[in-house]
Amino acid sequence: SHIKDKDSVTILAAAFELKKDEYISSETQSEKFVMAKDYLFLFASDLYLKLAKDELRDEEKKLNKLERDLSSLENDKNRFEKTIQSNNTSINAINDELVVLRTNLSSLNDELLIQTNQLNTMEEGVAREEKTKYIEDLEKRIKKTNKEIESNEKKIVDLRSEIEKAQVDHIPENLTEQQRVKTSINQQKEVVRGHTEKLNAIKEY
Numbered sequence: 001s002h003i004k005d006k007d008s009v010t011i012l013a014a015a016f017e018l019k020k021d022e023y024i025s026s027e028t029q030s031e032k033f034v035m036a037k038d039y040l041f042l043f044a045s046d047l048y049l050k051l052a053k054d055e056l057r058d059e060e061k062k063l064n065k066l067e068r069d070l071s072s073l074e075n076d077k078n079r080f081e082k083t084i085q086s087n088n089t090s091i092n093a094i095n096d097e098l099v100v101l102r103t104n105l106s107s108l109n110d111e112l113l114i115q116t117n118q119l120n121t122m123e124e125g126v127a128r129e130e131k132t133k134y135i136e137d138l139e140k141r142i143k144k145t146n147k148e149i150e151s152n153e154k155k156i157v158d159l160r161s162e163i164e165k166a167q168v169d170h171i172p173e174n175l176t177e178q179q180r181v182k183t184s185i186n187q188q189k190e191v192v193r194g195h196t197e198k199l200n201a202i203k204e205y
Contacts, residue, residue, distance in 0.1 A: 049202050056195040063188045070181045077174045080166040087159040094152045094159075101152070105145045112138045 115135050122128040 045202065045205055049199070052195065052199040052202050056192070056199050059188065059192045059195050063185065063192050066181055066185045066188055070178060070185060073174055073178045073181060077171060077178070080170045080174065084163050084166050087163050091156050091159050094156055098149060098152050101145055101149050105142065105149065108138060108142045108145060112142065 112135065115131065115138060119128065119131045119135060122131060
């Protein structure tokens, strides 16, 4: 027997020896020739069927991989959108906190001005010392409030930067990649459909 590749076809040829130097022939052993021919056809069909199944499985794996990629991209887009929503909520909360902090800061500065003016009119003594300590405490509270305001303002800048990056970079890039993968999925579905039809045709031989 021998196997020969010819273009996209593989040719299988075999000789069946009944006894020494006597081979099956369509002319002399027609019945056995038909049996041998059927045997070879079944053998080749089984191999071809297995090959078609393997090809279909490989193409289905490619399709599944693309569908997983698309699902991952959709999850990423949802995550970006949730980040935007969450950041906007945080910004609103911080802005509310800043209103309170700035109001407190304004009151503290007004109080500091009043207390400083009073201190300037006081004579040396215990009352002046207590006033001085109170002013020093006011100054510390003002400094602390200013730091809190600066910290919150920086948080807003960072949160807005994340929002902008998501809106300008991440989401557009994600949508472009989603479209590319969707196109690949549609193309791969056609490939799978072709291999499925091929497999079904082989089964009908």
